[in-house]
Amino acid sequence: MRPVYMVAGGITKFSKASPNKDFRYMVKESFDSAMTDVPDLTLERIDGSVVSYFSDHFTRQLMAGIMVQDYLGLTPKPSRRIESGGATGGMCFQNAWxxxxxGRMDVVVASGFETMSHVNTWKGNEFIALASDTNFDYPVGGFYTGYYAMMVKRHMYEFGTTVEQLAAVSVKNHKNAMHNPYAQFPAELTIQDVLNSEMVSDPLKRLDICVMSDGAATALLASEEMAYKLTDKPIRITGVGTGTDAMRMADRPSREVILLPHENPEDYKDLKYPGVHSFRGGRVAAKEAYKMAGIQNPLEELDFVELHDAFTSSEIQTYEDLGLCKYGDGGKFVESGAADLNGKVPVNPTGGLLACGHPVGATGLMQAVFAFWQLQGSIGKHFGGDDALQLKNPKRGLIHSHAGTGTYITVSVMERGF
Amino acid sequence: MADNNIRNAKLEEVEQGCVLYNLDPIIMKYHYEVDYIHSYAQDSPFFAGLAKGELKGSRCTKCGSTFATPRSHCMTCGAPTEWMDLPLTGKIHTYTTCYFGGQEFLDETPFTLILVEWPGVDTFFLSRLVGMAPEDVHIGMEVKARFRRLSQFKPTDVYFVKA
Structure with missing residues (x-):
């Protein structure tokens, strides 16, 4: 395999609705914004694209991917659409990788979008729930927040996780986004604000849950030779991992915990795994990516993480899958401040899905763009001069994209290439 | 051969409007609905079972893995499964009460979802719990199955109440 680099990224401001721009226009905006940072890259030098969006129901336009390709001026070059639920953006990134x-391509465009404003929130929840088993899950009361609520109930039962710990994730991520001009829902909140927000599915409240969005994001990937021609600050993608699990969270028989290099079987003697409290697919994705990137202990070797916090609970569950802490310790991990902007390993330093929004097909690429800017040290340049979220000299970051109840999960490791 | 009639050619005018929310840009509403012809295929005996007051899972004919939600092939070893009757009482593995939801279920809120566990069965079963105040539900609570009298041939033909 050849080394792969990201050379530029672009993103639209995520918003509740963007009626002035359709999906093609939004992708074009994110694409142009990425192209601005690599002036030597012309359309002629691009070999092809991967375009991702999650839901044909939201778009109500089949083959929307080719419409993006066409709009960007990339026809008749190769292109394909990638879809994998909530992990669509992360999978698009890995497919471009x-x-x-x-060796098939030297420069490739990875773009993603979602336009969720075309239906009201109730209908949107119904569309999303169609990404659960339509024979056995959806008809019982298809609602993703309900599924995640059941998972975190069990997490609380097994490990003593508290609603205050869930709320701490919401406070952290919304606060970080105060300095992110692309974020849809930046906010200064208190734990009490989160606990007082409207109950949606016990124990998850309004402020434990991400919002629906319109938005697009683009990552430009290149071979080593092209990367150093196009930019003096390329970021190398040093590890990719992908995991899966049964579509239905009820369908996951107990197995041994899949161990990361720094863990021991004794850590989890009596743990039934994955149960409904953990994402085995996330662990598998992390393990594969760590192996490729040569990571032995993620907490010590990662400078930051952008992970898929569609719910506060899933951020806590994901700390554990990624091995930032032991299974069961995710609640204490956030409570300790380890995931804060100035913590041991900042998690969602730009606000995550909770505060930036979750235009599904764009989300995993949004993480790639923010991680790219962090590693370049160009957050200030891209955030209108505000560099409050720029971490000090980060060398290596991780992005994590997640679908369904943990059905498709991608983990990619990015490192400074200069 | 028919004569061309360009002078009187026109698309028929129709007295149907659209719901217009905005002009710049133009934002309009249209209706989208389909009748879908769905087959439960190999899972059909499960739904037929509910109509007879039976709850059916699957057991692998080769490795013995058991599944509380049926599947015709084993996820552990890939061999065909056979049907097995699940007990009509089990325990709550986890639960939530939904106060909000997808449009189709909004009228039914609040409703309580549970995963039911049985000893010796390797996976769980998603269902509704009926007749309990949300604050009185707890993990480990014994529940028993009840069946709709008039089957809808949906998984909600079975639901659970406190045992």
């Missing part, structure tokens, strides 16, 4: 790593 494969195009370069395999």
């Amino acid at each position: 494969e195009s370069i790593a395999s």
